[in-house]
Amino acid sequence: MSEVNVYKPENLRELISVYNSQPGSILFAGGTRVMLDVNTSGLGKGYSGKSKGVLQNASNVLISLEKVDELKRIIRRERYLEIGSAVTLQQIAGIGSRVVPAVLHRAISGVGYKSVRSTATLGGGLCTASLDYPPLTALVSLEARIEIRGKARSRWVPVEDFIVEEGVTQLAVNEILTRIRIPYGNWNVQYFRSTGVKGSPSFPLVNVSILARLSKNTLEDIRIAVGGESIGIIRNRKLEMFLVGMRLPLSLNDHNDFYRRLGDFLALAEERDTETQLKNRYVTSTMRKMLMNFIDNLILMEIVG
Ligand SMILES: Cc1cc2nc3c(=O)[nH]c(=O)nc-3n(C[C@H](O)[C@H](O)[C@H](O)COP(=O)(O)OP(=O)(O)OC[C@H]3O[C@@H](n4cnc5c(N)ncnc54)[C@H](O)[C@@H]3O)c2cc1C
Incomplete structure (x- = not known):
């Protein structure tokens, strides 16, 4: 495998800028899926929008989300809970099922082992675009919305529409999933x-x-x-x-x-x-x-x- 360059932007603005200056680069959130791809086929594969999960001519550039604090926040408002895309599943589960809707809490506990949940992020899981990802079904029932940010625009889309088909998301090249917003409902x-x-x-x-x-x-x-x-x-x-x-x-x-x-x-x-x-x-x-x-x-x- 040829040399890998790793960028570690320190905020969202820098992340968007670096991601756009490095076409074909791969975002590294928890890395549990990225590492699998690297091990099986080497770098040069990534997920981006309608290209059916494979980026042609992708470079050997990884962009780590680990220092981007804006993506690691959990904010509780009166009407909704907002989770940054780089928050780990374990951190979400740790807030407890009184704050995190019980269906999401339960769905998260069904993803792999604790060691996976302590590394894998909710955003990384959604961007992997697996239709059997348990949190995805829970988020659809909760009518969650996700924020997508690119260089020129940002938009909110219902999580129900985010995955176009297995392995394919709505993300266009160099767009980033930034936040997941979950409205509270009066469910008993x-x-x-x-x-x-x-x-x-x-x-x-x-x-x-x-x-x-x-x-x-x-x-x-x-x-x-x-x-x-x-x-x-x-x-x-x-x-x-x-x-x-x-x-x-x-x-x-x-x-x-x-x-x-x-x-x-x-x-x-x-x-x-x-x-x-x-x-x-x-x-x-x-x-x-x-x-x-x-x-x-x-x-x-x-x-x-
Ligand atoms: C041992 C093991 C057991 C597992 N068991 C299960 C299981 O039981 N059930 C299950 O559903 N899954 C399982 N998985 C898969 C797991 O859910 C995914 O690997 C994980 O959700 C990916 O999250 P991550 O943060 O590690 O993403 P990463 O590997 O960092 O990224 C995944 C993809 O999303 C992209 N990406 C990441 N963040 C963003 C972002 N903010 N914006 C745009 N693109 C982004 C990356 O570039 C990459 O293409 C397992 C994985 C492992 C290794």
């Missing part, structure tokens, strides 16, 4: 489950994240997000609207109706899957079980907020 039930194995062809990882507001056995509001590598990240507003206003436990008719609608929703998810039939069936049947289990047990669930 939060549910997050992952099942399957990351990378397994037959039992792929599937994530389900649900937020609900329950009052006197009536479902006042609900958001359901499901995600996995082959199906992408999906929310179905029609299914959510069907449930809003329902009394629990569901009557037999409503239960059957929900089961039918869930079937239609999952058929849609199946269509997205271009992989094997086995994977299709495993993913959708797992999701069906998780969602029915949630609805059947909702009334018994711990009220967390």
Whole structure:
């Protein structure tokens, strides 16, 4: 491998400037994924926007985010929580599930071992653009938004739209993910489950994240997000609207109706899957079980907020 140059900008302005003066350079946040790429294929590979995860003619330049304090802040406001892109998963988990929404807290604990979580950052995880990344599904249910900064412009985009397809983000060349903003909601039930194995062809990882507001056995509001590598990240507003206003436990008719609608929703998810039939069936049947289990047990669930 040829010589590697490492830059360590000391603030965001310097970072943007260095990143733009070094076309093809690679941002190094926690480095857990970057190091994997370096070890398997050498430098010269990076993720950037629509180039399908591979930068042509990339230089052997790494830009470390470790000294950029603006990307390492966690700010709590009345209406939202804001997390800098270079905050590690362990730091986020350390704030506790009273401040960090419980679904995100739970999703984070499902990423690798503690040693990985203490190095890997939330921004690095999102920019890796893995559709089965558990925090991604949680953030979609929370309707989080992310800030993208480039030299000429900055913009906020819903996290739901950030990943275009597996391995591809909305980032254009030399744009940086700077902050993740998570609005607080009035949820008193939060549910997050992952099942399957990351990378397994037959039992792929599937994530389900649900937020609900329950009052006197009536479902006042609900958001359901499901995600996995082959199906992408999906929310179905029609299914959510069907449930809003329902009394629990569901009557037999409503239960059957929900089961039918869930079937239609999952058929849609199946269509997205271009992989094997086995994977299709495993993913959708797992999701069906998780969602029915949630609805059947909702009334018994711990009220967390
Ligand atoms: C041992 C091990 C176990 C793992 N287990 C799991 C698991 O169980 N589940 C799971 O989902 N994942 C798992 N992973 C993958 C892990 O989630 C990713 O490696 C990690 O999230 C990447 O974060 P990072 O901060 O290390 O990113 P980096 O490796 O620093 O960066 C990743 C990519 O994002 C780019 N990037 C980083 N920050 C920014 C930014 N602010 N703006 C623009 N681009 C940026 C980098 O240039 C690079 O292309 C595992 C990894 C390891 C090594």
